[in-house]
Amino acid sequence: MKIPFNRPTRVANEFESMRAAYDSHKIAGDGPCGKEVEKILQQQMQAEKVLLTTSCTHALEIAGILLDLKPGDEVIVPSFTFVTTALAFLMAGAKPVFADIRPDTLNIDEQQLPSIITPRTRAIVVVHYAGVGCEMDAIQSICDRHRLVLIEDNAHGLFGSYRGRPLGSFGSLATQSFHETKNITCGEGGALIINDHAYIERAEIIREKGTDRSRFFRGQVDKYSWIDKGSSYVLSDILAAMLQAQFLVFEEIQSMRRSIWQRYRQQLRDWALQYRIRLPCVPDHCDQAYHMFYLLLPDGRSRDAFISYLEDHAISAVFHYLPLNLSRMGLKLNGDKQPCPVSENVSERLVRLPFYTNMTGEEQARVIQVATGFNPAVHIQAKLFRQE
Numbered sequence: 462m463k464i465p466f467n468r469p470t471r472v473a474n475e476f477e478s479m480r481a482a483y484d485s486h487k488i489a490g491d492g493p494c495g496k497e498v499e500k501i502l503q504q505q506m507q508a509e510k511v512l513l514t515t516s517c518t519h520a521l522e523i524a525g526i527l528l529d530l531k532p533g534d535e536v537i538v539p540s541f542t543f544v545t546t547a548l549a550f551l552m553a554g555a556k557p558v559f560a561d562i563r564p565d566t567l568n569i570d571e572q573q574l575p576s577i578i579t580p581r582t583r584a585i586v587v588v589h590y591a592g593v594g595c596e597m598d599a600i601q602s603i604c605d606r607h608r609l610v611l612i613e614d615n616a617h618g619l620f621g622s623y624r625g626r627p628l629g630s631f632g633s634l635a636t637q638s639f640h641e642t643k644n645i646t647c648g649e650g651g652a653l654i655i656n657d658h659a660y661i662e663r664a665e666i667i668r669e670k671g672t673d674r675s676r677f678f679r680g681q682v683d684k685y686s687w688i689d690k691g692s693s694y695v696l697s698d699i700l701a702a703m704l705q706a707q708f709l710v711f712e713e714i715q716s717m718r719r720s721i722w723q724r725y726r727q728q729l730r731d732w733a734l735q736y737r738i739r740l741p742c743v744p745d746h747c748d749q750a751y752h753m754f755y756l757l758l759p760d761g762r763s764r765d766a767f768i769s770y771l772e773d774h775a776i777s778a779v780f781h782y783l784p785l786n787l788s789r790m791g792l793k794l795n796g797d798k799q800p801c802p803v804s805e806n807v808s809e810r811l812v813r814l815p816f817y818t819n820m821t822g823e824e825q826a827r828v829i830q831v832a833t834g835f836n837p838a839v840h841i842q843a844k845l846f847r848q849e
């Protein structure tokens with residue numbers, strides 16, 4: 462039996478919850494399940510307002526529209542992230558500017574920010590990589606000093622915290638993902654977290670196809686009409702029902718993921734030390750979100766050999782991200798003016814092990830047993846030999 466890289470989180474009551482939503486004949490967006498999930502998230506984040514969306518990408522698009530960007534405006538994003546952290550702001554008219562990452566946490570390098578801020582910079586988007594907080598004290602003070610909007614792409618960081626404060630509560634805006642690979646999932650879904658009151662009214666309008674339909678449903682206007690830009694960004698209540706079933710037991714989900722993460726760290730430590738393989742770095746002032754377990758191999762050849770070795774033993778491991786500054790679109794936007802050496806180096810060496818909420822003890826034991834049988838010197842040779 463092959464061990465997959467990911468299996469979507471599954472708790473007990475998703476089907477019952479979705480069935481109840483269906484039976485209530487309210488399956489469009491903003492139904493009772495959606496409201497309940499928004500309430501849980503709002504309490505968790507101590508947010509002003511939470512709006513469920515069709516994806517994290519769409520929540521980022523709403524954030525982009527809210528910034529009212531003018532041609533030539535720049536938005537700083539890390540180079541080492543998923544495409545849509547940058548794409549959403551490009552769609553809203555900005556030029557993404559790529560920042561390199563720190564070699565320890567693989568988060569945006571806050572020390573580099575002052576040198577890439579220009580008079581056209583409008584916002585900084587941070588990603589809490591693997592659910593470990595970016596250096597928010599420094600980043601927040603840079604944003605204050607330069608009057609920049611701080612946005613958190615918190616797709617990895619749900620339930621993590623930085624100096625005791627929830628990730629997703631620092632930015633004026635933050636976004637969540639409920640894609641099938643994330644800790645809590647409904648297949649495809651997301652949320653916009655609003656921490657600055659001034660954005661609430663317009664965000665509701667943008668999310669409701671540019672109309673003031675939300676105010677109409679609250680009885681604040683007697684008809685609704687077209688007010689602003691927007692699109693169809695509201696999550697169906699069937700999907701919100703699936704999320705609700707998982708949010709009601711989020712502490713159990715997190716505790717299952719914590720155990721799996723800690724077992725990997727404990728049982729891979731000696732082997733990693735022996736072969737100069739680096740385990741994830743979690744600073745003391747960060748409570749991580751247990752989103753993934755990654756390793757940094759000494760170089761690209763050993764990383765590729767490790768992935769094929771695991772594949773030969775029926776274990777799926779994957780790598781990500783290709784640095785955005787080197788992507789075809791990134792080069793078109795920035796030329797080669799902006800090298801991000803750490804991001805480029807890490808991208809060749811990183812591997813993510815199978816890691817999912819419902820991973821069994823036997824599955825994990827097999828991954829650990831196989832992984833610790835890997836010896837870069839021996840297996841790089843074996844791979845070369847086979848290719849000849």
Ligand SMILES: *Cc1c(COP(=O)(O)O)cnc(C)c1O
Binds near residue numbers: 651
């Ligand atoms: C998963 C992810 C996204 C995209 O989320 P969707 O809900 O699939 O749009 C964006 N940013 C990061 C960092 C992610 O990991």
